[in-house]
Amino acid sequence: MSEGEKLIPINIEDEMKSAYIDYSMSVIVSRALPDVRDGLKPVHRRVLFGMYELGVLSNRAHKKSARIVGEVLGKYHPHGDSSVYDAMVRMAQEWSLRYLMVDGQGNFGSVDGDSPAAMRYTEARMKKFSEEMLADIDKETVDFQLNFDDTLEEPKVMPTKVPNLLVNGASGIAVGMATNMAPHNLTEVIDGTLAYIDNHDIEIDELMHHIKAPDFPTGGTIYGMDGVREAFKTGRGRVVMRAKVNFEEVDGRESIIVTEIPYQVNKASMIKHTADLVNEKKIEGISTIRDESDRNGMRIVYVLKREAVPNVVLNTLYKYTQLQSSFSVNNIALVNGRPQMLNLKDLIHYFVEHRHDVVTRRAQYDLRKAEERAHILEGLIIASDNIDEVIQLIRASKDGDEARTKLIERFNLSEIQARAIVEMRLRQLTGLEQDKLRAEYEEIMKLIAYLKELLASKEMRMQVIKDELAEIRDKYGDARRSVIEYSGGDVSIEDLIADEQVVITISHAGYIKRTPLSEYKTQNRGGVGQKSAGTRDQDFLEHMYVATNHQYMLFFTQKGKCFWMRVYEIPEGSKTSKGRAIQNLINIENDDKVKAFICTQDLKDQEYINSHYVIMVTKQGQVKKTSLEQYSRPRVNGVAAITIKEDDVLLEAKLTTGNSQVLIAVKSGKLVRFEEEKTRPMGRTASGVRGVTLADDNDEVIGMVSIDRDHVNDSQILVVTENGYGKRTKLVDEDGEDVYRITNRGGKGVKTLNLTEKTGSLISINNVTDEDDLMIINKSGLTIRMKISDLRVMGRATQGVRLINIKGNDGIAAVAKVMREDEEEETDQEIDGENDNSEISSEENDTQE
Secondary structure, rough: OOOOOOOOOOHHHHHHHHHHHHHHHHHHHHHHHHHHHHOOOOOHHHHHHHHHHHOOOOOOOOHHHHHHHHHHHHHOOOOOOHHHHHHHOOEEEOOOOOOOOOEEEEEOOOOOOOOOOOOOOOOOEEEHHHHHHHOOHOOHHHHHHEEEOOOOEEHHHHHOOOOOHHOOEEEEEEOOOOOEEEEOOEEEEEEEEHHHHHHOOOOOHHHHHHOOOOOOOOOOEEEOHHHHHHHHHHHHEEEEEOEEEEEEEEEOOEEEEEOOOOOOOHHHHHHHHHHHHOOOOOOOOOOEEEEEOOOOOOOEEEEEEEOHHHHHHHHHHHHHOEEEEEEEEEEEEOOOOOOEEEHHHHHHHHHHHHHHHHHHHHHHHHHHHHHHHHHHHHHHHHHOOOOHHHHHHHOOOOHHHHHHHHHHHOOOOOOHHHHHHHHHOOHHHHHHHHHHHHHHHHHHHHHHHHHHHHHHHHHHHHHHHHHHHHHHHHHHHOOOOOEEOOOOOOOHHHHHHEEEEEEEEEEEEEEEEEEHHHHHHEEEOOOEEEEEOOOOOOOOOEEEEEOOOEEEEEEEEOEEEEEEEEEEHEEEEEOOOOOOHHHHHHOOOOOEEEEEEEEEOOOHHHHHHHOOOOEEEEEEEEEEEEHHHOOOOOOOOOOOOOOOOOOOOEEEEEEEEOEHHHHHHHHEEEEEEEEEHHOEOOOOOOOEEEEOOOOOOOEEEEEEEEEEEEHHHHOOEEEEOOOOOOEEEEOOOOOOOOOHHHHOOOOOOOOOOOOOOOOOEEEEEEEOOEEEEEEEEEEEEEEEEEEHOOOOOOOOOOEEEEEOOOOOOOOOOEEEEEEOOOOOOOOOOOOOOOOOOOOOOOHHHHHHH
């Protein structure tokens, strides 16, 4: 250690803390965050001021970018040249800035993320828009500070006429904080600012009548206003953006055409990512992707496969690719050198405050200059009025100083006036020039009076600000680019799934699947049927239901529990696949079985769930009614739907509106019909009341139908026996008489069909119309689909007609009615339903499909 030096021990923790605080404050104030007044960070301000000093204005020739960068680096911004050039490049990119500040010539990059050419190849000049930000900078409107080496001065802020922070936004990462501000439409922002000037107490909701939402340079769609509202009110929010899309037919194929993408999305990366997802089979339905963008605009083409549903594919793209992305608004800017979170009104307030300061300082400067000029003009006018004496006095003087002194003494002038007279040119002695002096003096005096009045009246200054803003709006204002879709929200999983009809099948062993309804084709009555689900040995299909993908499904098990699921959550399978075990999908006990399900609409709709009921029936004839609201809050392990007594199981559950009639059929062929009101609503855990009295110990309930009272007159009942016989009967005949009379619940019922050994016991009851089809599944897995309209309506006590040929020990496993689809009928040979001997082998039938 050299002499005279001494070491001072410092705690490293304290030193690190103070050094890091200094560094972080420097980054926050001098690098990463924009000033709330002009919306510029130091580097952007220096680029614009450097260009202004160089004279590369909008009406001059372009200059080499390297020349501009060198000017900025050498004079104001002692950092890497790339930081200056990158900042300047961004100010010239039409996909980065809503209103460009730099007019670039050459390769300034692309929306695909291509780099700009090196600065030695490109040229630039200011845009007219930037000149509005520097207007009046030479009139002492803003404070200047010394540059890095204290040799020059640079402005601390621009005297901008444009609310730049709102119209162009900003983004930056400081230390411990970041900013991300969205661009907005200039016309809207100025309209909002004018409204604020007129009424300082304006609410943000009222400002939003003018400034509706951000307006991104790349256009696109703003999807939903919740995030926008949040950002305007608090300074933080999430704006969801979507690409602008339309559907076209390209080469005979449905295609999705994208013409605008969300802000700050790299087009090439987005397309590559989408192609990867298509190859990985995460996005279905796209055959090829082409980028057909050119100098006329963007055009990305997604050619779809023939069977794809365009809307479903589009929603999938929104969910998994950057066709939908979000802009997280974080409005942090420097207010008086301190970072602050700002809402929409704050941003306008600070801009108007700054503008008022600039207008005041400009008026003070103009007044000072006008008074100085008026003072000189007064002297010149005195001189011109006494021109001969003045000339003589100057000629008699030894030098300029003496002449000035004599003039001051003779005409009582000031030093400045005397100097102006001495330096006056001879041509100013002409009569015309003297008239000009007087005219100029009069104009100056008027200007001085106006400026004094302006400085005395805040209302006048505010009017000046309004007039200048309106002028900027008329000059540079344009239409919105980003469309607002007010009904937007997050993409829900439903949007990714077509709401088509599906057949849900459940096998005896508890395997479930959903299959598009279109896979099942119509056959004629009496056909043997086409091969359906491939099931395990000794397993057969037992239940079949028709639903749509977006509906909710309530599963009711024989032990009286209720489980909840969305239809699209059921695994999809082909007609011949066996499906998935229900145990794997819901937490059902090993010895329990799903016996019924109900399709409902939205279970969060209070009006809907409080106006609907679930009616249940057990094999032993117990009936129970419960409000649907009781089943609208599912649990993973299910909820109790009904308390089941010993030796009984839940058989059926139906959704009603409380205005129905209930029909319960039993194995022995009887049917009870009673009003729904006969059963009062009970809680979930109740066991119900008696619905029907069984004939003997072997008898049991086989099904229940509920029919809205308003539709009783046109309702028909179809009953099916285990050996394939069926009969269609009206509830009310042509004379208005009830075919099945209404009784109290708990009775033995009336006969539905004349049962014999040939027909076998009753196994199914359904309410049907001519528009329905009937689906019958044998225990062997064969299915047949027929039109209900092919079956004639019969009386109550008849035996019915043969619906399906039963071979050997086979029997009917399940019967379901399905909605009619417009599809081609099978050209199967028609079989007479009464002829027991006519058979078609399943092999023959398969070849005819």
